[in-house]
Amino acid sequence: MKHAFAIVGCGATAIAFLQRHLDRVAERSAPAGTVYLFEKREAFGHGAAYEADLPSNILNTKTAYISPYPHLPGHFLQWLLAYPAAWRPAFAGFEPEADSFAPRALFGLYLKDQVRKLVLRGASLGCQIVLINAEVCAIDFIDGSETVRTRCGVSIATQKVFLFCGPLGGKKDPERCDERVLTTPYPVSRLLETIAPHERVAVIGARLSAIDTVIALIEGGHRGPIRMHSRSGYFPVVRGTQERVELRHLTREGVRALVAQHGPLQISDLVALFRKELAAHDPASSSAVIPLPAPPTDIVSFIEHEIQVSQAPRLWQAILYATNGFVEHLWQALDDTAQARFMSEYFSFFMAYRVSIPTENARKILAYLRSGQLEFVSGAFAAPQPVDSQGLILRGAGWEHAYDRLIHATGFPRDAHRLDSALLTSLIGSGAATPHPMGGICVDPDNYCLIGRTGAARQIHAVGELTVGQFFFTSALEINGRHAFCCADAIEWAEHAQRTERVEEHV
Incomplete structure (x- = not known):
């Protein structure tokens, strides 16, 4: 078989991995061959985290620092300054300064451009990167190959598969499905189309997703009352003006x-x-x-x-x-x-x-609280109860509130069994993957290979949110980029021959 591997999910982590893999191809320590890049979304690059959305949905890392590439910490800012025509028409109000906090969708536009450049770079190295718009639903081990199967019927045999799926939503309970309850706030632009300006809204959660939700609603013209419900009662701190430090003891x-x-x-x-x-x-x-x-x-x-x-x-x-x-x-x-x-x-x-927030967002939330339109409620509460005459009822210790809409903004479930993914369900069911007791699935910490219960040697690797139990903090771009580089460096390729091939474009 010609050297070929598959990547499932094309977001920032996949981009970092491809960058490092092509570096290895250029160094002749990895084969060129073919890369099948699967993405169920229409666009390649932005993933779920940086999809097109409202400009109020901003990053929580300064523009000067954010980058998918560990060895290029200022790459995003350099791109903004070098290619203004690629983004200025869509983000005319943003000024690319080192201390600014860019819209998440702008970073997504940058990531999409990185995919284009990686495809071109791959072609120059004889590495064919094939973009496939399809949802992967299973990976079967057939005749020594990892065979990727998609929901639309595509089946491709490869040597290795890399899972860069990003955050996955939770499974929906058909018996408790209610159109008034949104399981995710993203994209927040959808909220303005779904929720009427006068409706009473409960936002479950108090971290970044919840803050994005509240700001999007109010800046979009929402006039009704909003309550942010935090079971723990915590609220994010605000990022200071410090520069980065070099550690001496906590190393x-x-x-x-x-x-x-x-x-x-x-x-x-x-x-x-x-x-x-x-x-x-x-x-x-x-x-x-x-x-x-x-x-x-x-x-x-x-x-x-x-x-x-x-x-x-x-x-x-x-x-x-x-x-x-x-x-x-x-x-x-x-x-x-x-x-x-x-x-x-x-x-x-x-x-x-x-996980701190920019001062800009803190000032907005403070203004909403002072105006009375937003209320912060801490403490445990029971699952919402639908009451036709009053809407949705949330009850806690000594309080009860009625809502027209409820938005879950608490991130993704850690329990692998609760994740809404046909692929993950298939991998766990076949024994190729094992749920980690602290969340996600078990992987080898050195080569990121899935650890299954069958004991069979499979060539499936994972980086990102799926590895949260093994690596703990997997929601930061910088950290996932580093893991992607480490994963690419850890892969061993048996006897590969470097050769230049004619490459056709696949879109």
Whole structure:
């Protein structure tokens, strides 16, 4: 068989992997051959995270830093400055500055252009990249080949398959299906077409997706009341003005040394390392760690304070962001009990402080809260109960609210069994994939190969959200790009011959 492999899902992670694979082809450490690139969406490149949407839906990473390529941290900004004609007509109001926060759809436009350039680069190297608009529903092992099957009937035999599926939605319960309940807010532009301006709206969640939802509705002219329901009660902190820092103690080597000396770590061990790192950069801050994990009692005062302190560098944020290069090693250093405890007791707190929001979005939410149009409600609540005369009823401890619409903005389920994917269901059912107890599916941490229950050697690899249990933090572009590069470098190709072939364009 001629060297061929398949990629399922064409978003930022797939783009990073292709970039690194073509680097290896150019270095003659990987075969050219054929790459079958499957994408169920009409457009290749933007994935679910950066699809065409309202300009209010902005990135939470500064323009100067965001890039799908680990070795090119300023690539997006360079592209904006070099090719204004490619994006300016659609985003006339955006100014590409280092400290700006670009619309997510603009980054998606950049990613689509990267796919085009990768196809051309592949052709110059004799690597044929075939774009296929189809949903992959199964991967069968037939006669030694990984055979990719699509819902529309296409079947292609390959040597290896790489899953870069991105975030997957949850399965719908047919018995509880209600058109008034939206399982995802994206694209947020759809909300303005679906929800009437006067309707009462509940937004479930309080992190980035929920904030995107509220801003899109109100800036789109929504006049009815909106409540943001957070079970944990946490709200994201605001990103400060700090530059990046170089870690001295909270490092991969520091963690390895502790594990070698004491065995698997506890959460307190990582906290101690963080305190040591903080003191090393600012001795006066040795006792000023992240606030205790208690949700704010007054959301308005909390956001006001966050906006105020975000006008200066926030050292603890810089330290947390600096762990992007090895965060999975921090996670894997914990024993199983510590991981389970972290997820049950500290995960909501960690995500609120680790995944910050731009000041611009914080000011908007604060204004909505002050005006009274938006309300923040913390605490547990039961599943919505449909009441025809009153709409949808949410009940918590001592409160009850009625809504015309309810929007789930809490991200994707971690439990692999709850993910709405025919492919994943097939892989788990056949034994090719195994659910990870901490979420997603089990993969080899060194080569990203799926670990199935059958014990058979399969050539299926995964990077991104599907690996959340193994690598913990898989929702950051920078981290997934690094994993994509590592995956490409880890792949071994048996006796490949470098040759130049005639390449035809497939779209």
